[in-house]
Amino acid sequence: NAGVTQTPKFQVLKTGQSMTLQCAQDMNHEYMSWYRQDPGMGLRLIHYSVGAGITDQGEVPNGYNVSRSTTEDFPLRLLSAAPSQTSVYFCASSVGLAVSGETQYFGPGTRLLVL
Amino acid sequence: GESVGLHLPTLSVQEGDNSIINCAYSNSASDYFIWYKQESGKGPQFIIDIRSNMDKRQGQRVTVLLNKTVKHLSLQIAATQPGDSAVYFCAETAGSYQLTFGKGTKLSVIP
Numbered sequence: 001n002a003g004v005t006q007t008p009k010f011q012v013l014k015t016g017q018s019m020t021l022q023c024a025q026d027m028n029h030e031y032m033s034w035y036r037q038d039p040g041m042g043l044r045l046i047h048y049s050v051g052a053g054i055t056d057q058g059e060v061p062n063g064y065n066v067s068r069s070t071t072e073d074f075p076l077r078l079l080s081a082a083p084s085q086t087s088v089y090f091c092a093s094s095v096g097l098a099v100s101g102e103t104q105y106f107g108p109g110t111r112l113l114v115l
Numbered sequence: 116g117e118s119v120g121l122h123l124p125t126l127s128v129q130e131g132d133n134s135i136i137n138c139a140y141s142n143s144a145s146d147y148f149i150w151y152k153q154e155s156g157k158g159p160q161f162i163i164d165i166r167s168n169m170d171k172r173q174g175q176r177v178t179v180l181l182n183k184t185v186k187h188l189s190l191q192i193a194a195t196q197p198g199d200s201a202v203y204f205c206a207e208t209a210g211s212y213q214l215t216f217g218k219g220t221k222l223s224v225i226p
Contacts, residue, residue: 092158
């Protein structure tokens with residue numbers, strides 16, 4: 001199993017540009033989520049999905065869109081990038097909810113710089 | 116909103132010594148806690164978890180202690196090795212899917 005994969009590893013955008021961060025998992029996990037990690041702060045949940053066709057907002061959803069058309073893929077879209085979105089983005093997947101004791105498996109991250 | 120925080124941002128220990136990483140939380144409704152390890156350039160990796168109905172849980176070389184009275188969580192690493200050098204995060208949840216992460220403690224192991 002490849003686990004959770006993310007592409008690209010690094011991206012530079014200009015303010016106002018759009019892009020999609022890709023996330024895929026091959027563990028047949030129902031639950032997937034996107035986090036951002038900023039210096040001096042813990043990971044913060046952006047959006048999550050409890051299954052194909054179902055998504056919901058996390059703590060910091062503004063400026064981001066997601067969709068879940070398949071169990072394997074959970075792309076994160078930035079419609080109009082802003083410097084405040086400069087961060088490291090992590091995708092995670094799990095069999096069940098964190099409250100069920102299921103561990104989340106994290107991808108290697110995408111480092112995004114918005115100029 | 117309520118948040119999870121860490122007492123020390125950095126910790127240096129000699130190889131072979133025990134390490135203790137602390138975490139304070141403020142949400143009294145939190146009922147599930149997780150410790151993650153994050154190596155440079157990688158995503159967080161699950162280490163150990165504990166539920167609020169327990170005060171101690173042991174894994175391989177790691178022990179998590181939970182003190183609900185003072186809302187304090189700690190991670191103990193026995194016989195710390197160079198491979199333990201990383202940033203350690205605690206996270207908590209109060210019954211929802213959303214985890215609240217602490218800011219992280221950087222552990223450096225001195226050979």
